[in-house]
Amino acid sequence: MGPSSFYFVSLSAVVVAISLLIQCVVELQKYKMHDLAGAIISVGLLREVGPLTVGLAWNAKVAARISEEGLTSSTNGNRLDFARNFILPRYLAALFMSFPLVSYGLVIGFVTAALFAPVLSVSTTNDFLDSAQRAIQNKDIATYFIKLVLVFPFLAVFAGSVSAITGEKSPARVAAQAVTMTFASGFVANLFVTTMMYYKYFPR
Amino acid sequence: MEESNRSNIVADGSLGIFTTVAIILLLWGLCWLKNYYPFYSKQHINVMFGNVGGLHASALVFVDGIKAGTVEKVTWKSNNQVLVRLRITHPDIIIPFGARFNILANGIIGARYVDITLPEQPDATQKPIDDTTIVQGESALRPELGLCI
Incomplete structure (x- = not known):
């Protein structure tokens, strides 16, 4: 789940960024506001789209791998040992690997959008970057890293x-359960973090 | 055994390079985002405006139509006293005393930016504005108020 996930994260970041760019440009062109594409795409990628697509997909992969490993690992029925010897090292590994992976995902997604902006005749790469630079705030970067x-x-x-402890004893079913749990809890956690981070900007 | 050790070293090394490159990319990205250039000195200017008309941090600063820097911070001090801290990052531009500061907008409701007009006849003795001085700016023009009449 470390550097071997780089290709997965990179490919996901590239295609998600291009899709978002196309969708934003199509709508913004209706209002002659395509100069704002950089701002909207960069903020969208940081706050929601990046975490909910690339981020959750990679974490679902991690969950599936851990559930299969957990199923086969010998715990002798002692859940404290399982938590200490199995969960903790994997949590630390996921924590430390997520930082470089999400950094790559962010940079690759952002650069892809900036390079593709002129292809769609919206703006130059420099205009895109200028617009993004003005829009991105510290809070957006913090939100991205807190989530991911x-x-x-x-x-x-x-x-x-x-899933490994409580699920059925079939690796495929356990993995499917882990993926489902990751997505469901991820969506809820995403809403929670977004609410906490942007609560003070809610319209009164 | 030796083969296994060697493959462990290669795996650890590649993990280290992978992480280091990620950190460098991230730091570079943050420096770009915040217009922070650690390898040359930049000028900070504190300007007091009566009304900034919605100017926000990260807005652009122009000198003669050239992007010269960004707004670092906007702080409300008291009634009709808004302190705007500018960061000039263009390596060739130095803002001396006597420069005028205006807040303008791209179009009627466009994004606000700070426009700096340098003194007509630059004097060699004019010192650059330093970090501790607060200079007075001209309040933002608000054409939208004219449209409401």
């Missing part, structure tokens, strides 16, 4: 481990 480094890996390891 602190919250989602925890949910993935938790979902994988719980």
